Amino acid sequence: GAGVSQTPSNKVTEKGKYVELRCDPISGHTALYWYRQSLGQGPEFLIYFQGTGAADDSGLPNDRFFAVRPEGSVSTLKIQRTERGDSAVYLCASSLSGDNEQFFGPGTRLTVL
Amino acid sequence: TQLLEQSPQFLSIQEGENLTVYCNSSSVFSSLQWYRQEPGEGPVLLVTVVTGGEVKKLKRLTFQFGDARKDSSLHITAAQPGDTGLYLCAGVESSGTYKYIFGTGTRLKVLA
Numbered sequence: 001g002a003g004v005s006q007t008p009s010n011k012v013t014e015k016g017k018y019v020e021l022r023c024d025p026i027s028g029h030t031a032l033y034w035y036r037q038s039l040g041q042g043p044e045f046l047i048y049f050q051g052t053g054a055a056d057d058s059g060l061p062n063d064r065f066f067a068v069r070p071e072g073s074v075s076t077l078k079i080q081r082t083e084r085g086d087s088a089v090y091l092c093a094s095s096l097s098g099d100n101e102q103f104f105g106p107g108t109r110l111t112v113l
Numbered sequence: 114t115q116l117l118e119q120s121p122q123f124l125s126i127q128e129g130e131n132l133t134v135y136c137n138s139s140s141v142f143s144s145l146q147w148y149r150q151e152p153g154e155g156p157v158l159l160v161t162v163v164t165g166g167e168v169k170k171l172k173r174l175t176f177q178f179g180d181a182r183k184d185s186s187l188h189i190t191a192a193q194p195g196d197t198g199l200y201l202c203a204g205v206e207s208s209g210t211y212k213y214i215f216g217t218g219t220r221l222k223v224l225a
Contacts, residue, residue, distance in 0.1 A: 004155070031211065033213070035215075040218070040220070041217065041218060042117075042119075042201050042203075042215035042216050042217055042218045043156065043201070043203075043215045044215070045212055045213060045214065045215070048210070048211055048212060055210060055211070056210045056211070056212050058212065059212070091155050091156075093155065098210075098211030099205075099211060101158050101161070102158065102213070103155075104154075104155025104156050104157070105155055106153065106154055106155055107153075107154075107155055
């Protein structure tokens with residue numbers, strides 16, 4: 001029973017570059033969430049998947065952010081033309097279904113120089 | 114956008130003291146959760162409350178959901194250094210989706 005894993009654990013990139021952040025949820029969990037957490041703040045909702053489809057993407061800040069989950073398991077958060085303000089810890093969580101306990105991964109710390 | 118305000122933002126207390134953390138909103142939530150987060154890790158669920166007025170106890174931690182389901186409190190009795198961490202409340206919107214709105218967080222430090 002591995003937990004939620006996220007790769008990479010740290011990512012440093014330059015302003016304007018493209019980045020991909022990966023989340024491997026707990027096997028069998030149909031719901032998957034992405035959050036962004038700035039230093040000293042609570043997590044900010046980005047997007048929620050139920051299976052392969054994005055059930056709610058209202059938290060994505062703009063069209064530079066996109067997330068996929070093509071086979072209903074692994075998910076990738078993609079950020080185009082990164083900006084310094086995108087620097088944060090990106091957290092992924094999964095649950096058996098939307099109304100069950102969320103299990104969080106350790107996060108990916110993104111730094112945009 | 115619904116907002117969950119937590120107070121206090123920071124709290125530093127001596128071992129053995131009691132404390133209460135508050136989570137307030139102007140919106141109604143169908144359920145509310147409390148998490149604790151350690152540095153470098155994701156939040157870990159402590160409890161979920163779903164009924165207005167509900168009280169749940171977890172060892173030295175007591176959680177209460179407000180009657181109107183707009184606010185909640187976390188009370189810790191006889192705090193220990195192991196209780197140190199970031200405490201977060203999170204509410205589920207009542208709109209039928211599972212969009213979790215997290216509070217602003219309370220950073221607790223318990224000194225030995």
